[in-house]
Amino acid sequence: MARQPTGPPPPPTVQRLRLRYTKRGPLRFASHRDLARALERALRRARVPMAFSAGFSPHPKISYVGAAPTGAASEAEYVEIGLAEVRDPDEVRAALDASLPPGVDVLECVEAAEGGGSLADRIDAAAWRVELPGVEPEDLAAAVAAFLAREEVTVAKRTKNGLRDVDARAAVAAASAGGTAGCAILSLVVRQVTPAVRPDDVLAALTAVADLRPPLPPRAVREAQGRLDDSGTVADPLGPDRAARARCQGERATV
Amino acid sequence: MSGETLYPRLEPLLAQVQKPIQYVGGELNAQVKAWDDVAVHWALMYPDAYEVGLPNQGLMILYEVLNERDDALAERTYAVWPDLAALMREHGVGQFTVDAHRPVADFDLLGVSFATELGYTNLLEALDLAGVPLHAVDRDASHPVVVAGGHAAFNPEPIADFVDCAVLGDGEQVVGDITDVVRAWKEQGRPGGREELLARLARVEGVYVPRFYAVSYGPDGAIAAVTRTRDDVPARVGKRTVMDLDEWPYPKQPLVPMAESVHERMSVEIFRGCTRGCRFCQAGMITRPVRERTITGIGSMVDQGLRATGYEEVGLLSLSSADHSEIGQLAKELADRYEGTNTGLSLPSTRVDAFNVTLANELSRNGRRSGLTFAPEGGSERIRRVINKTVSKDDLVRTVTTAYANGWQQVKLYFMCGLPTETDEDVLEIADLAVEVIRAGRAASGRKDIRCTVSIGGFVPKPHTPFQWAGQASAETIDSRLRLLRQAINADRRIGRSIGLRYHDGEPGIVEGLLSRGDRRVGRVVERVWREGGRFDGWSEHFSYERWTAAAAAELPPLGVDLDWYTTRERIEHEVLPWDHLDSGLDKEWLWDDWQDALSEEEVADCRWTPCYDCGVCPTNGTEIQIGPTGRSLLPLTVVGR
Numbered sequence: 001m002a003r004q005p006t007g008p009p010p011p012p013t014v015q016r017l018r019l020r021y022t023k024r025g026p027l028r029f030a031s032h033r034d035l036a037r038a039l040e041r042a043l044r045r046a047r048v049p050m051a052f053s054a055g056f057s058p059h060p061k062i063s064y065v066g067a068a069p070t071g072a073a074s075e076a077e078y079v080e081i082g083l084a085e086v087r088d089p090d091e092v093r094a095a096l097d098a099s100l101p102p103g104v105d106v107l108e109c110v111e112a113a114e115g116g117g118s119l120a121d122r123i124d125a126a127a128w129r130v131e132l133p134g135v136e137p138e139d140l141a142a143a144v145a146a147f148l149a150r151e152e153v154t155v156a157k158r159t160k161n162g163l164r165d166v167d168a169r170a171a172v173a174a175a176s177a178g179g180t181a182g183c184a185i186l187s188l189v190v191r192q193v194t195p196a197v198r199p200d201d202v203l204a205a206l207t208a209v210a211d212l213r214p215p216l217p218p219r220a221v222r223e224a225q226g227r228l229d230d231s232g233t234v235a236d237p238l239g240p241d242r243a244a245r246a247r248c249q250g251e252r253a254t255v
Numbered sequence: 256m257s258g259e260t261l262y263p264r265l266e267p268l269l270a271q272v273q274k275p276i277q278y279v280g281g282e283l284n285a286q287v288k289a290w291d292d293v294a295v296h297w298a299l300m301y302p303d304a305y306e307v308g309l310p311n312q313g314l315m316i317l318y319e320v321l322n323e324r325d326d327a328l329a330e331r332t333y334a335v336w337p338d339l340a341a342l343m344r345e346h347g348v349g350q351f352t353v354d355a356h357r358p359v360a361d362f363d364l365l366g367v368s369f370a371t372e373l374g375y376t377n378l379l380e381a382l383d384l385a386g387v388p389l390h391a392v393d394r395d396a397s398h399p400v401v402v403a404g405g406h407a408a409f410n411p412e413p414i415a416d417f418v419d420c421a422v423l424g425d426g427e428q429v430v431g432d433i434t435d436v437v438r439a440w441k442e443q444g445r446p447g448g449r450e451e452l453l454a455r456l457a458r459v460e461g462v463y464v465p466r467f468y469a470v471s472y473g474p475d476g477a478i479a480a481v482t483r484t485r486d487d488v489p490a491r492v493g494k495r496t497v498m499d500l501d502e503w504p505y506p507k508q509p510l511v512p513m514a515e516s517v518h519e520r521m522s523v524e525i526f527r528g529c530t531r532g533c534r535f536c537q538a539g540m541i542t543r544p545v546r547e548r549t550i551t552g553i554g555s556m557v558d559q560g561l562r563a564t565g566y567e568e569v570g571l572l573s574l575s576s577a578d579h580s581e582i583g584q585l586a587k588e589l590a591d592r593y594e595g596t597n598t599g600l601s602l603p604s605t606r607v608d609a610f611n612v613t614l615a616n617e618l619s620r621n622g623r624r625s626g627l628t629f630a631p632e633g634g635s636e637r638i639r640r641v642i643n644k645t646v647s648k649d650d651l652v653r654t655v656t657t658a659y660a661n662g663w664q665q666v667k668l669y670f671m672c673g674l675p676t677e678t679d680e681d682v683l684e685i686a687d688l689a690v691e692v693i694r695a696g697r698a699a700s701g702r703k704d705i706r707c708t709v710s711i712g713g714f715v716p717k718p719h720t721p722f723q724w725a726g727q728a729s730a731e732t733i734d735s736r737l738r739l740l741r742q743a744i745n746a747d748r749r750i751g752r753s754i755g756l757r758y759h760d761g762e763p764g765i766v767e768g769l770l771s772r773g774d775r776r777v778g779r780v781v782e783r784v785w786r787e788g789g790r791f792d793g794w795s796e797h798f799s800y801e802r803w804t805a806a807a808a809a810e811l812p813p814l815g816v817d818l819d820w821y822t823t824r825e826r827i828e829h830e831v832l833p834w835d836h837l838d839s840g841l842d843k844e845w846l847w848d849d850w851q852d853a854l855s856e857e858e859v860a861d862c863r864w865t866p867c868y869d870c871g872v873c874p875t876n877g878t879e880i881q882i883g884p885t886g887r888s889l890l891p892l893t894v895v896g897r
Contacts, residue, residue: 026262026279027513029269034276034513041283041511041565058597071270099565101281101513217270 113244258290302374424494673728733761842871
């Protein structure tokens with residue numbers, strides 16, 4: 001018989017908190033695994049009472065949602081954590097933020113509303129801002145126009161299983177050019193598809209349709225994630241939880 | 256201006272390389288001090304990839320000790336992978352520190368910690384990338400003083416042309432002494448230039464400056480003499496020894512990287528030194544005497560370190576952790592303290608001893624019992640007497656069986672191949688042993704899914720050990736014995752499928768042997784290998800045996816020696832060894848007698864429990880064994896995560 005852990009099973013999850021955090025500065029070079037490790041250690045240092053899975057190697061209850069690629073910065077990364085004791089979300093936010101390295105900043109922490117569905121279900125698109133040092137805004141604008149005029153732009157994407165062709169055009173809900181002389185800025189809204197289309201793939205598509213070749217490595221920042229609504233904006237995925245909490249507090253106030 | 260960050264120029268390159276996170280710094284507990292606030296600037300290098308170098312305890316200790324000084328700062332640098340190195344050369348970005356991305360060339364000192372000789376080509380690559388002349392003689396007062404440390408520094412002769420100094424022994428105190436010397440010299444307006452600075456450093460206890468020692472060779476190719484060229488430097492350089500480890504509770508704030516590293520845990524060194532007397536073990540010979548940290552000192556380091564890092568595992572580190580005089584009580588009290596907190600406690604590989612199973616049970620009582628590692632090192636009782644690591648076959652089988660019976664599913668056994676006097680039969684006994692262990696283990700545990708992994712590598716004779724005179728087994732001998740062992744293990748499939756075999760080919764061991772017991776002439780081989788692209792020699796995907804043998808064949812025969820001369824040749828009693836002027840405290844006559852005892856299969860006991868056997872260390876260095884028990888207990892604490 002295999003050994004079983006002695007003693008009672010770990011305490012259950014009594015509270016789910018959803019966090020929005022950033023990946024800024026040099027830490028844009030962190031991979032998803034790097035961030036996950038840093039977060040788990042920061043939770044321990046901040047003494048957040050995590051709920052754990054059962055068994056000999058218990059894992060803290062953490063669910064990650066769509067991590068930004070290595071090298072891309074982000075203002076909108078999301079994670080959900082399960083706690084074994086109820087805590088004030090603002091206090092958890094502050095404690096965790098203090099315990100994470102500068103650049104991984106916890107911007108928001110809200111309690112998940114009961115029956116409000118999963119966080120992943122509230123995210124199907126991302127808004128990106130891509131700085132292109134050495135590229136002139138008018139050159140970018142021309143390339144974007146050429147790209148949008150196409151029905152389909154196929155680019156080769158490196159995946160775990162080798163190179164694979166993807167249609168970069170279909171996933172792009174919106175694209176526009178801006179910026180200043182010497183540094184164009186590409187704004188994108190990209191739908192979540194499989195395999196994922198990322199800013200790099202869109203840039204490869206701009207090279208394909210308009211021969212746009214940035215002389216320096218571009219810098220991408222994910223500015224928002226959420227559901228793409230009919231108006232073409234990306235909705236705040238924590239909005240429903242925040243609204244439920246406000247309602248609940250409002251009801252309490254009227255009693 | 257000095258010390259300005261290279262980051263803005265480095266950043267665009269990072270977008271184009273593998274695992275860029277390893278180059279950005281910002282680790283938890285890392286420190287960046289203002290350049291102009293301090294007099295002395297140290298760059299500390301671990302000459303291997305970041306993932307290997309970051310967890311290195313030695314570097315972490317010195318980093319903290321130096322940064323605690325008001326007059327010094329220390330930053331870290333690691334070997335850069337070839338993809339980034341190529342881009343750095345293309346864009347003129349020099350070797351940088353990960354803390355503030357300052358150019359290594361701007362620092363006053365570059366301290367390089369060599370745990371293994373296979374980092375030598377990475378030293379040359381870093382110097383070249385930094386824009387520091389490769390050869391010490393070509394450097395002037397504007398260049399960093401290149402200081403080698405770590406165990407390999409006990410024979411730094413193969414890199415004598417490339418380093419300015421080598422430091423022997425414990426680093427905690429000597430880095431302070433070196434800082435004082437450099438500071439005074441700078442404040443006095445650098446009198447006498449680099450030569451004077453090095454002469455002053457050569458008078459610091461434990462510091463060896465190769466340029467002040469001339470080596471002459473005899474007609475047989477062996478060293479005729481090593482003589483000092485100035486009379487104000489010591490004729491023999493002795494090692495440094497830190498006494499009272501409780502006064503040096505470092506690292507207090509262990510570094511925690513964002514990137515993945517080879518040790519995802521915190522370590523606390525529970526004692527330093529070892530007097531077990533295993534004859535192959537350089538670490539056990541050069542770090543004497545045994546100095547224990549007290550149970551309370553360990554307890555507070557574990558507590559502080561966990562709070563500072565958020566790690567969930569603590570390794571209790573030393574050369575033979577179960578030998579700590581308070582280990583039983585320590586294991587119990589730490590397990591009590593961290594019960595129910597998902598904090599793991601572990602010991603590194605241990606001697607084959609039933610007590611170690613008890614200890615491991617205690618440390619793992621709150622967690623999983625996955626694997627336990629023992630190090631019998633030698634396959635037969637006879638060869639274990641030769642290496643002075645005596646354990647009978649019956650005791651070995653009994654101990655491992657006890658482990659299986661206590662719920663450990665996987666036992667790993669470490670062995671060496673190519674030990675002095677070894678025959679095929681000695682190695683083949685490993686197969687018998689593994690088979691017996693599985694048979695007895697299945698019977699005792701009532702389970703079929705237990706496993707035994709045999710991990711085996713070629714033995715490399717090291718300086719300052721009784722085996723320093725031994726002829727190294729050739730790569731062919733090692734490979735052929737490993738082949739026989741594999742066949743023997745696979746002979747009975749029903750048992751063999753429960754036995755795993757992990758082994759290292761013989762070829763890298765020959766290069767390690769050349770570098771371990773080499774003299775200054777070997778420096779030419781190192782340089783040629785680096786010029787031909789040799790880097791990361793500890794990595795099988797980068798190591799090229801052909802490159803090393805070709806470089807050795809080109810450089811050594813004109814000097815009257817060759818690769819075999821340095822490796823497979825047995826030395827005679829009175830041959831001048833390249834490291835004879837470097838004093839680990841061990842008496843050369845005692846080492847020779849111990850070598851003769853090895854050949855006649857005679858054992859020597861541990862001086863902690865039996866009378867002194869005159870190895871020479873304590874009287875030479877004015878040190879003594881520091882062991883408990885202290886009779887103290889760990890105090891109750893509120894712990895993280897409960």
